[in-house]
Amino acid sequence: MSSAAAALVVPRPSFAAPSVLRAEPVSLQVLPEGQGKTALWGFNGFSPGPELRVRKGDTLSLRFENHTEQPSSIHWHGIRIENAMDGVPGLTQPLVQPGETFDYVFQLPDAGTYWYHSHHQSWEQVARGLYGPLIVDEADAPKVDSDITAILDDWRLDESGALMAGFGDTHDFSHAGRLGNFAMILLSQDTVRLGDRLRLRLINTTTARIFPIRIDGLDAKVVALDGMSLAEPRDLSDIQLAPAQRVDVIGDVTAQVDFRFVARDALYDMGSLKIDGQNTNPVAPNIAALPAPSVSIPKTTPNQTLSLRMEGGAMGGRHAGDDIWALNGVSGLKDEPFATFKRGETAVIELINDTRFPHGIHLHGHHFYELRQDGSLGDLRDTSLVERGISRKIAVVLDNPGKWLLHCHMLGHQASGMKTWIEVT
Missing domain, CATH: 2.60.40.420 (Cupredoxins -  blue copper proteins)
Structure with missing residues (x-):
């Protein structure tokens, strides 16, 4: 597997949710600048799609327009959602055919880091880029200097930057899945100041790869897993994210923030947050727990x-x-x-x-x-x-x-x- 020496910065088109999510062909500069771009699918001109950012308790109302060549749908991963809005064709809704639309309207009951992605032929459509981050802010969010979304992904590319075919390969399916040969972290910004307090929202959007990740240059705590806050923040050590898992980290910048893939015999650079200046008014040092999740506690004796x-x-x-x-x-x-x-x-x-x-x-x-x-x-x-x-x-x-x-x-x-x-x- 190859990795990027510098993270790719993903445009954050708007903090407000768009009223339409349009699935369509897009391109992304996965290989180093000057080499070929990668033709993908995405939403509203981007892959990953636009960051949907709302507050806990808000209602999200979106029209999904399918401008790809395959039927599709959108699943809102991790959201405790009304069943009819869950986005699973054949179980909760019909397929959205090419040229058709589907309206999703639902409330966001929990703050945290979530994401959205295709849920039809997802082994191919997610690999092609049909996904994006969904961030639900707390009513009283912790004070940070930067709130950064960090998406982990990999792609199987040829030398020109084109996606290799064979999405339904039987060997992949029967083994570890479609593992890419090029991996990168996609960040919502690329610079920070020494002394800044960051909230990093890591999302593993791959179809198969488990990411062991080391973050250097940050004195930090883990504060949430899969969108749900921890009762007590934990010291940051190496992080492991399976496909679809998320980790929220809050910490203070002590040096350039480097993200590295931890292999058995080496560390591979995934990308960095470069230093640009000094924060002369840092946030107070303690990192408190996020508000407790409102999830029912299981009975001691299960039904x-x-x-x-x-x-x-x-x-x-x-x-x-x-x-x-x-x-x-x-x-x-x-x-x-x-x-x-x-x-x-x-x-x-x-x-x-x-x-x-x-x-x-x-x-x-x-x-x-x-x-x-x-x-x-x-x-x-x-x-x-x-x-x-x-x-x-x-x-x-x-x-x-x-x-x-x-x-x-x-x-x-x-x-x-x-x-x-x-x-x-």
Whole structure:
């Protein structure tokens, strides 16, 4: 994998949400300046699409216009949303055909860092660039000098900068997914001052790559995961983000801020925030916790206890499903849900990875707690990275009615069987 020596700065067209999100062909200078641009798809002329920035409790009203050559839809990742607005064709809405539109109108119940992306042929359409950041500000946001969105992505490019074909490659699907050969961090600004307090919002938008990231030049704390604030900020160490996961960091600039991909034998530069001057009036040194999330606490004794076994893939042995991957012996969406819950019930689900590859399991419409070994509540997330051969229990209060997807966010794995759904009545 190659990486950029300097981060690409992504235009922030407006802090106000546009009334239209138009999916269309765009181009991006992924390779160094002077080399070929990469033809992609994006929204409103950009990939990533425009940063949608709203306040907690606001209503977002957008018309999606599809000007690509494929049917599509938009999923609002991590938002505890009304089911009809979740953007999953065949489960919550019809496909939006080329030249057609679909109106999304929903409230934003939680502050935090989220994102939006295609949810049809997403292993291809997200890889082509159909995604963007969605930021929901707190009513009383922490004081910082810069609030910076940092998107992690990779692309599989030829020497000219063109995307390589083969999005549905069976080898990719049965192994780790479509891993790019060129990775970069895309920032909403490129300079800071010594002494500035930053809020960094890291979003892994790749279809398959797990990013271990080191941030140098910042005396910082981790304050939120997947949009949900931590009860106590944690010291910043190396960060690992599975596809679709997010991390919020608040800290003070002590030197040029460098983002590095942590490999087993080397560090690869992903990009930097350059120093431009000195902040002579820095923010007070303590970093406080963000406002607590308003998420229901699971019951000590759950209403249902379930297991979800990940099966298949290369070297994964046989299973009862009819595709490359399966969950509990079933590949893809069937007429009957994996489970049905009454609204407000607590479920504990054991995620069992019986394969040779890691999987990032995402539940739509809810956040869940990863349980610690002693059964106590751990981190609150919407996507959980389950390493190969590992089991992890999650606890969730199913309080959002509707039909909700539960799937691997290594999107080639989802495409080839690793998805199911639940129903909350």
